[in-house]
Each structure stands twice: as structure tokens, then as C-alpha cells.
Amino acid sequence: MIKAIPKPMEEIIGNVQDCRKLLIAACDGCVTVCEAGGLKEAQVLAAALRLYFTQGGKQAQVDETSLTRQCEKEYLAQLSDRIDQYDAVVSLACGCGVQYLAEMYDKKIVYPGVDTCFLGVNEERGLYTERCQACGRCILAETGGICPIARCSKRMLNGPCGGSEGGKCEVNKDIPCGWELIYERLKTLGQLQRFETPTVPKDWTTSRDGGPRKIVREDLRI
Amino acid sequence: MSAETPSKLQKMINAGHLAVTSEVGPPRSADGVVIEHKAKLIKDYVDAINVTDNQTSVCRLCSLAACIRIKQMGLEPVLQMVTRDRNRIAIQSDILGAASFGINNILCLTGDHQHFGDHSSCANVFDLDSIQLALTVRMMRDEGKLLGGHEFEIRPQMYIGAAANPFAGPNVGLRVSRLAKKVAAGVQFVQTQCIYNMDTFKTFMKMMVDRGLHEKVAILAGITPMKNVGMAKYMQKRVPGIDVPEDIVKRMGGVPKEKQAEEGLNLAVEQIEELKGVEGIRGFHIMAIEWEEKVPEIVERVGLYPRPQPAA
Numbered sequence: 031m032i033k034a035i036p037k038p039m040e041e042i043i044g045n046v047q048d049c050r051k052l053l054i055a056a057c058d059g060c061v062t063v064c065e066a067g068g069l070k071e072a073q074v075l076a077a078a079l080r081l082y083f084t085q086g087g088k089q090a091q092v093d094e095t096s097l098t099r100q101c102e103k104e105y106l107a108q109l110s111d112r113i114d115q116y117d118a119v120v121s122l123a124c125g126c127g128v129q130y131l132a133e134m135y136d137k138k139i140v141y142p143g144v145d146t147c148f149l150g151v152n153e154e155r156g157l158y159t160e161r162c163q164a165c166g167r168c169i170l171a172e173t174g175g176i177c178p179i180a181r182c183s184k185r186m187l188n189g190p191c192g193g194s195e196g197g198k199c200e201v202n203k204d205i206p207c208g209w210e211l212i213y214e215r216l217k218t219l220g221q222l223q224r225f226e227t228p229t230v231p232k233d234w235t236t237s238r239d240g241g242p243r244k245i246v247r248e249d250l251r252i
Numbered sequence: 253m254s255a256e257t258p259s260k261l262q263k264m265i266n267a268g269h270l271a272v273t274s275e276v277g278p279p280r281s282a283d284g285v286v287i288e289h290k291a292k293l294i295k296d297y298v299d300a301i302n303v304t305d306n307q308t309s310v311c312r313l314c315s316l317a318a319c320i321r322i323k324q325m326g327l328e329p330v331l332q333m334v335t336r337d338r339n340r341i342a343i344q345s346d347i348l349g350a351a352s353f354g355i356n357n358i359l360c361l362t363g364d365h366q367h368f369g370d371h372s373s374c375a376n377v378f379d380l381d382s383i384q385l386a387l388t389v390r391m392m393r394d395e396g397k398l399l400g401g402h403e404f405e406i407r408p409q410m411y412i413g414a415a416a417n418p419f420a421g422p423n424v425g426l427r428v429s430r431l432a433k434k435v436a437a438g439v440q441f442v443q444t445q446c447i448y449n450m451d452t453f454k455t456f457m458k459m460m461v462d463r464g465l466h467e468k469v470a471i472l473a474g475i476t477p478m479k480n481v482g483m484a485k486y487m488q489k490r491v492p493g494i495d496v497p498e499d500i501v502k503r504m505g506g507v508p509k510e511k512q513a514e515e516g517l518n519l520a521v522e523q524i525e526e527l528k529g530v531e532g533i534r535g536f537h538i539m540a541i542e543w544e545e546k547v548p549e550i551v552e553r554v555g556l557y558p559r560p561q562p563a564a
Contacts, residue, residue: 183365184336184376188383188433190426191362192417192445193492200492201367210422226429228437231340231384231399 031151032060032124033158034067034144042075042120043082045141049090049117052079054143055109055131056096057123064158067122067144069096075120075143100127106134113138149180166236166243172224174215181208187229255394255440259356259411260328261300263562264535265441265470270528271535272556273330273443273472274547275302276322278313287318291327293544297551299559300328300357302443302537306337309369316346320353330413331355334363339379340388340399347392351408359413359443360385364492383437386412390438412438416471417445418456419495428459435469442469443537446476446487447523449495457532466532473527476539477546478516481505517546517553524554 046052054072061067072094083090093116098105100123109131113119118139121128125146132140148160163180169187170177179185183201189209193200197210216222234240256262264271274294279286291301301322305315319329331350333343347358362382366374380388389410391397396407414434418427431442447453453473460466478484481504488496500519507515520538527533536556540547551557 183367184362184378184381186362186378186381188381188430188437190420190430191382192415192420193364194420195492197422201365210426213422213426222429226433226436228383228387228433230387231380234379 031063031149032126032146033064033148033150033160034061034124034146035064036066036071036075036122036144037142039075039078042141042143043079046079046118046120050088051091051116052093053109053113053116053119054079054092054094055100055119055121055123056094057100057121057127058096059099059101059123059127061122061124061127061144063152065156067124069094072096072122075122097123100124100131103130103134106131109135163237165232165234166240167233169232172229173212174219174221174224176208176212176215178208178212181206181211183208187232255390257356257393257409257411258354259300259409260562261330261357262411262440264299264560267560267562269535269560269562270533270556271300271470271472272298272538272551272559273300273302273535274298274538274540274544275304275330275332276318276544277304277307277542278315278318280310280312282313284313284317284321287313287321288325290544291322291325294547295325295327297548297557297559298538299535300330302330302332302359305332305334305361305363306369307332307364309336309364309366309371311370316350319350319355323353323355328357329355330357330359332359332361333385334361335378335380335382335385336363336366336376339377343380343385344388344392344398347389347408347410351406351410356409356411357413358389358410359415360389360439361415382414383434386414386434386437386439411440413441413443414439415445416442417493418447418453419445419449420493424452424456424459427456428463428465431460431469432463432465435465439469441472441534443472444474445493446474446539447527448487448500449497450523450526452495453527454530457530461532470534471532472535472537473524473530473533474537474539475520475523475550476541477520477543477550478504478512479543480509480512480516483516517550520550521553524550524556528554 054076056069056072076092076094079092113135120141120143121131122143128142149162150158150160182189183199190207194207199205199207276290303315303318319331322329360382389412392408397403416431484501484504487494
């Protein structure tokens with residue numbers, strides 16, 4: 031799922047300090063799972079902003095709400111009858127949700143309330159790690175189910191590099207060397223022969239290098 | 253080691269001589285005279301001079317320009333190229349440019365992550381990795397073709413090199429496998445990481461020899477003389493992928509400060525002498541970091557001076 035972290039309070043205040051009616055819009059999708067932008071976080075942020083306005087002697091109304099998903103029009107439409115009353119919306123959705131909300135209500139100022147970080151997993155509560163960079167052409171079948179693009183700091187397709195040491199990445203000792211993980215997994219699977227065959231340069235057109243991406247599923251669009 | 257190129261380094265190795273290479277690190281300014289000065293210090297003692305490519309991700313005068321300068325001095329440059337900073341368009345463009353000046357050696361590297369350097373907030377590229385770079389150079393040289401498919405007449409005549417680090421772990425076997433992969437990608441010579449852990453290195457070489465890989469790739473052993481005990485400790489603790497055993501730190505620290513440089517040179521000389529007897533070693537790559545003036549002394553002391561002249 032998409033992983034995000036709450037933006038610093040000061041940054042949010044910097045954006046909304048002149049607002050008099052503000053809506054905090056949570057999303058029940060990914061950001062709820064990683065506890066960055068769900069209804070609970072929206073309530074906490076709204077309370078903190080109310081306190082900020084009160085302490086500063088400013089009259090301001092801060093409401094919160096939650097949408098099932100901000101990346102779908104039918105859920106965004108739930109705001110249509112009340113969004114006009116607000117000066118601005120702080121969306122706690124991922125970057126997709128923030129943009130889609132702004133796209134649907136294009137006269138409304140929409141501020142991001144979280145920093146969208148990566149596609150990852152929940153290792154433990156409060157510990158999320160990256161697994162996929164959505165390159166658009168999955169190679170996990172060749173690499174023992176471990177992605178070198180997401181898990182090698184140099185996205186090498188023929189690793190590990192010479193800076194890997196003790197199974198750790200040269201960038202940070204807290205990062206496991208993705209290629210050592212791949213090597214060990216291939217060994218476990220009896221597929222080490224894959225390791226000595228050079229992988230040719232990747233076609234990155236399906237990644238961000240090809241420009242903004244689009245999926246058209248004709249089978250679903252009948 | 254198949255394809256023949258005009259590389260003097262390749263000729264030296266193929267003639268059966270123990271090759272000697274060294275390196276020059278370009279300055280962090282536009283002062284090209286520094287390159288000439290450093291190259292002059294070592295030119296009669298080495299067969300080829302590597303020029304590092306923004307090593308440790310610190311921005312410097314570019315490797316290609318420095319290699320051209322060295323070539324114009326009548327010397328033999330090895331163009332180091334990392335894939336961190338350039339995509340395949342820029343890489344192939346630089347290779348064609350280098351070849352147009354008669355640069356015949358390339359060292360294919362992925363490069364240190366920018367995290368180490370003076371521009372840690374930059375975007376990296378890594379469109380290719382070192383092995384894909386070797387595949388690319390081989391295709392350009394042997395097929396006269398770019399990755400995009402364009403075919404051309406005048407081909408780069410590059411002797412293809414790479415680095416190898418037997419010490420990076422997790423085990424020596426993986427490091428032999430990875431070098432085998434480089435050989436499969438067209439790598440003809442290898443300059444190793446600086447060797448301090450002789451036992452690990454000998455294990456690595458034995459595995460190379462057992463697989464016959466030493467006949468497919470020329471291995472130049474990496475030697476870096478220590479200037480003092482501080483450098484030994486720094487390399488032991490701070491430099492990724494370098495294995496400095498404790499007894500070397502003790503040896504360096506066991507002599508008075510003013511004698512430590514001499515001890516470091518003695519150690520380098522002993523290492524080379526010992527490595528001469530290791531099967532599969534085809535020469536030495538002496539990386540005297542900001543200590544280029546000591547390269548001649550090391551080469552003379554190990555009996556590798558004067559350098560033989562390869563037949564044209």
C-alpha cells in the first residue's frame with residue numbers, strides 16, 4: 031500500500047493561518063492503515079488547529095470529515111454539497127487523493143496534510159518499509175521475489191555492488207543489501223544460476239521515465 | 253580476454269608482463285595543470301593511468317577531459333566511468349568522444365552512492381549498472397551498435413575493465429560469482445579493491461583459478477599504501493567494502509609517528525611481493541591516494557622498474 035507520514039504542524043499552519051473556515055479531509059484507504067491520514071489523524075489535526083487559532087485570538091472554524099477513498103470521484107462527490115462553505119481543505123490523502131480532490135473542486139484551495147513516501151508494507155505498527163517502485167514491468171520472477179529496483183539503493187540489476195558490507199547497504203547500516211537478500215533467496219530456491227547471467231539494460235519507458243502513465247483496460251470499459 | 257584493441261595496457265598484459273597501473277584523482281577546480289603534474293610524477297613507472305570519475309561522489313574536473321589531457325601527453329589513460337551520474341545517452345556519447353581521442357581503456361563502475369559526497373541532495377541516475385555498462389561498451393566495440401540500435405562505422409576500441417571487491421561479502425563465493433558475471437558481460441581486466449586481508453584475497457584467487465576465470469580476465473591486485481595509523485583506522489571503520497585486519501592497524505600504530513609513512517610503504521612493498529606468487533595475478537593497480545609521488549619508489553622497490561615496452 032501507499033505509505034505516508036503526517037506533515038509537520040508548522041508547515042500546515044503556514045498554509046492555513048489566514049483561513050477562517052477549514053475542512054480537514056481524511057481518507058479511509060492507505061493513509062488510514064499507516065495512521066497518517068485517517069479520521070483519527072484528522073480529528074487530532076483539527077483539534078490542534080483549533081487550539082492554534084484560539085491561542086492566537088483568531089476566530090476560525092475547523093471541521094473534519096472522512097472519505098472512503100479520495101482517488102475515486104464517487105467518494106469525492108460526497109463533499110459537493112458542503113465544500114463551498116470552506117476557505118480551504120487540508121487533504122490527508124496521498125498525493126493522488128489531494129490532486130484528485132483539487133481536480134474535482136477546481137475553485138477550492140486544497141493543501142496536502144501528509145507527505146506521500148512510497149509503496150510499502152507494514153513490518154510492525156509504525157514501521158513501514160518500501161517494496162515497490164511501480165516501474166511498470168515486474169521482474170520479481172527473475173530475482174527470487176525481491177525487487178532490486180526498490181531495495182537496492184542504486185537500483186542495480188546486477189548487484190551487489192562493492193560497497194555492500196556484512197549484508198548491509200553502503201548508504202546506511204540499517205538498510206539490508208537488497209542484492210544479498212536476492213542471492214540468499216536464489217540459493218534457497220536452487221536458482222543461483224540466474225545470478226551469473228547478466229541482466230541487460232532495462233526498458234524504463236513503463237517507469238516514470240516514459241512520462242505520466244495511464245492504464246486503459248478495454249476489457250473493463252465495455 | 254578475447255577482443256584485441258590498440259590498448260597498450262592490454263598489450264602489456266597479453267605479452268605476459270606484470271602490468272602496473274596507478275590513478276590520478278582530478279582536482280575540485282578547473283586547474284588542469286594538476287592532472288599533468290600528477291601524471292608526470294608516475295608516468296615512467298606505470299603502463300596506464302586511471303582517472304577517477306567524481307570518486308566518492310565528490311564533484312571534480314571530469315574524467316574524460318583529464319583522460320584527453322593525459323592522452324595528449326603521450327600517456328595511456330584508463331577512463332573510469334560511473335553510471336551514477338549519466339544515463340545511457342550520455343554514457344555512450346562520452347565513450348564515442350573518448351574513442352575519438354584514441355582513449356582505449358575504460359573501467360566500468362556503478363559508483364558510490366551520492367550520499368557520501370558533496371551533493372547528497374542530488375538525483376542519481378543508475379539507468380545502467382557497471383555490468384550493463386560493460387555490455388554496452390562491448391556492443392559498441394564489437395558490433396558497432398548503440399543500445400538504441402543505431403549502427404556506425406568507426407567503433408570505439410576499448411579494452412574493457414571493471415572493479416572487483418573480494419572483501420565486500422557476504423562471502424567470497426558471491427564475489428567470485430559476481431566477477432564471473434562481469435566476465436560474461438565482456439570485462440577483460442579487473443582492478444581489485446585495496447587488499448589488506450591477504451587470507452581472504454588468496455581464497456578469492458583460488459576460487460577464481462579453480463573455475464578457470466583467471467584465464468578469462470586479467471586480475472590486477474589493488475594496493476593502497478597507508479600514510480599513517482589514522483588512515484588505517486579510517487579505512488577500517490569508515491570506508492565501505494574495505495577490510496583492514498586489526499594486525500595491520502597495530503603494525504602501523506606500533507611505530508613512531510614519523511616512521512609510519514615508511515612503514516606503510518614497506519607494507520605495500522611486502523604485499524606486492526607476496527601477491528607476485530599468487531596464481532592468476534597479472535599485475536598491480538597502485539592507488540596512492542594524494543600520495544602519487546610515492547608510486548615510483550614502490551614500483552622500483554618491487555623490481556617492476558623499468559617498465560617493459562610492449563611491441564607495437
